[in-house]
Amino acid sequence: MNLTVAITGASGAVFGREMLRALEADARVERVYFVASENALRVVAEELGVSGRNDLLAKLLGAEPVKTVQLSENDIGAAIASGSHPSGGMIVLPCSMGTLAAIANGLADGLIARAADVTLKERRPLILCVRETPFNRIHLRNMTLAAEAGAVIFPCIPAFYYKPADSTEMARQFVDRVLGHIGLAQPGAYVWKGEE
Ligand SMILES: Cc1cc2nc3c(=O)[nH]c(=O)nc-3n(C[C@H](O)[C@H](O)[C@H](O)COP(=O)(O)O)c2cc1C
Numbered sequence: 034m035n036l037t038v039a040i041t042g043a044s045g046a047v048f049g050r051e052m053l054r055a056l057e058a059d060a061r062v063e064r065v066y067f068v069a070s071e072n073a074l075r076v077v078a079e080e081l082g083v084s085g086r087n088d089l090l091a092k093l094l095g096a097e098p099v100k101t102v103q104l105s106e107n108d109i110g111a112a113i114a115s116g117s118h119p120s121g122g123m124i125v126l127p128c129s130m131g132t133l134a135a136i137a138n139g140l141a142d143g144l145i146a147r148a149a150d151v152t153l154k155e156r157r158p159l160i161l162c163v164r165e166t167p168f169n170r171i172h173l174r175n176m177t178l179a180a181e182a183g184a185v186i187f188p189c190i191p192a193f194y195y196k197p198a199d200s201t202e203m204a205r206q207f208v209d210r211v212l213g214h215i216g217l218a219q220p221g222a223y224v225w226k227g228e229e
Pocket residue numbers: 040041042043044070071072073075076079128129130131132133164165166
């Protein structure tokens with residue numbers, strides 16, 4: 034399976050980092066195409082203390098990437114910009130309201146919005162992990178538009194019943210939920226057992 038992961042300028046860079054780490058470690062995934070928006074770099078620097086576009090992947094992964102390749106947001110001719118390129122889907126994590134608006138309205142003006150547009154037209158899974166609070170009506174309308182076009186609105190709202198020890202564990206469990214949703218159930222994922 035090939036997957037595309039985009040990180041945009043919403044808060045929650047730790048979620049994106051944990052997603053990249055999980056996919057690098059998942060033997061079922063052959064190739065991960067990674068795109069960071071210009072504004073994501075600002076938030077990644079702010080929240081994770083990782084700065085610059087050079088070696089961004091290695092810095093986020095904590096090791097040289099094996100299967101993940103970084104593409105430029107300006108590279109509108111990249112493979113993932115075409116529906117003819119096979120893909121198992123796309124995850125935008127975190128997804129800003131700006132990128133949500135671009136996707137919901139079919140702007141396709143940069144690689145992230147174009148790859149999302151392609152994912153929708155090819156009827157492949159598009160997971161938008163939106164992050165903002167509170168939502169205004171424009172955000173709510175755009176989420177509805179995107180959902181009606183086939184996207185899954187998967188807000189960055191972690192659960193707390195598994196008592197995460199820190200923000201990394203919280204993000205990892207959220208990532209497990211996203212990957213479980215697209216058929217990549219993770220071995221260490223928390224499963225609620227109810228009253229057995
Ligand atoms: C530290 C920081 C946190 C931000 N958090 C959010 C957020 O949670 N949600 C959001 O929609 N925008 C947030 N923004 C604003 C976006 O970065 C901004 O709207 C940007 O234009 C989004 O661009 P992009 O979608 O191309 O990444 C944040 C900006 C900064 C600097």
